[in-house]
Amino acid sequence: MAALAVLAAAGCSSGAGAAPKITTTARAGVAPTPPEKGAYFGAWVPPGIGGGPKAPSPGRTSATPSGGSSAKPAVKDADRPGMAPVVGFERELGRQLDIVQNYAGWKAPFPGDLDSSVLDGNRYLLLTWGGADTREIVQGTHDELIRDRARAIKATGKPVFLRWSRDMDKKSAQAKVHSATDFIAAWKHLRAIFKQEKVDNVAWVWCPSARGFGSGNAGSFYPGDGEVDWICADAQPGGDYDYRDLSEAVKLFMEWARGRAKPIMIAEFGVPRSYGERRAEWLRAAAKTLQDPQIKAVVYFDSDEQAEDARDKRRAFSVTGDKRAVSALRELATTPYFNPRNLPVTSD
Template sequence: MRKGLALVLLLTLLVGGCSFGKDDKPPAPPAPDLTSAPAGVAVNKGPFESGPVKAPARGALFGAWIKPDALTHVGRLAAVDSLQSDLGRPLRIVNTYRRFEQMVGTPSDKEFLARGATLMVSWATGDNRSILDGEHDDLIRKQAQAVRKIKVPVLLRMRWEMDRPNLRATMWSGPDYIAAWKYVRAIFKEEGADNVSWVWCPTAEGFMRGDAPGFYPGDDQVDWTCVDVYAGERFEPIGDLMGPFLTWAAQHPKPIVIGEFGVAKAWGSAGRAAWLKDARRTFKANPQIKAIAYFESDPEGNGPNKQFQLTGDPAAFREFHQMAKDPYFTK
């Protein structure tokens, strides 16, 4: 682990612990040491095979998921518009979540696409073995047709975070997931949905454990590799958290999208700002990272270690705003 920020974060953990009561706050760490190289670098500089959604030649596309007050057309637009107004720029990638039975091509999807954003659809497909048994063929075909009809390239994260232990009951195993991935992709091909860039997106923790690579469908099946990475339960530099993934990804000729990233409120405003500052330079040090999407949300029922919204936290949002305005991310 790098000296500077890594040492500060370790001391923060030792003093404050990994969970906090209502009145407890971790001590704010000082700014990271920016004189040393960031932790975690994917050395693959391309060229990359990215499918219909082309990776920028330089820099990275900037985006986010913003939890709306209501999951409606108006609510989704208002959430994105509010963040864009605060940042003073449009998002190039809008992440959106869909249950298995929810179709792409909603009015808000079409509005975001009309504005020039790239849609990243995080699609929660179901039980892999029931998919392989053909129980959902009609649903999958309907989704493929819906994607085809929007006629512009989209990023599709088929059952992102498939390596999470709490999903094992429906994922079953890596081979089951891989077989289901190929099965679904074949149906999309039959339906002429050739405007999809297929995004494989496990968790950073899955690479730390070592089981995530077992879910990889193969370079011939994947257009973008991806990782979801959070400073939630563990407050460490983002390069350390996703280091094992970056080492793995460097061996594959695919651009990387950071599908979700976030730093929890539990770590204090100054700590969050320092983490984001280090994240920005880590992204820039990795030429294989071609897109990033912040998880701007406080999921209901989660404690402070899993609350990631930056709006309302002046110091942290200021650093996020600096990232958004960095020319490297304005593509």
């Protein structure tokens, strides 16, 4: 798919070893490619921001997103379908997001309202697309659906990050994923159909759980360098820890990633409400960990939807209403390393 792009990894580091040169099969100027320096900053902001646990998880010109005065968090953006919570979050951060994440089930229509709103602006869309039975995919059962999705993404004419079947390494996914071999075959089948449809505006993001590199065998699900544009991990600290730095959560994943000449995305990171006054401390430490020369995109999970109930603060990650946490996340988001497009930063 498209031309090969190569970037020399550069930037600040939290003491990690030198990153490899970064390669991607994505076509520069058409699909999302890594910034030469620094990392994009994005977020998942669910509908009804701050609305408590179990919130539902849920285009177009050909220009690549770019900086400029129009990139300021704007009132007019809030009028676009699905964008009001995103713009509210951006106001707290004092800057526009580079990446807006959205979730879609396997059979969900695309683009949805939020997808279209993001694609009509100058933010990147990170589409996290649910999986299906891998063996059915390989057998061709879902070819029509896959082809429809490929054509719809191509029709947007905008760069799209596509994160398919995330956390495929978890036991909860085994009934559909079956095995690493089945997953890899299904991944290649999807990519082959997208290639047949000449979809050049997609960057393929492979994303197991960070924990899977310790307690499981997440690396065995890797389809290969020629099949992946970005390597990724979901890296929440975990509800079974009283306190755990992000550096510990991503350590084994980062060690594995050093062997791959690919840009890294941390697609779901967040600090639990259970950390209380230490949330700001956690975020400031995370900012140092994430300033790694191989990390090229970070996406905050600003949601409480994983919490089992209102008392479950270990799985609640929204910073809304926590002034210290908001301030610390703002510091992270407005650090030059996480603003490679030089988007305007506001003081209010």
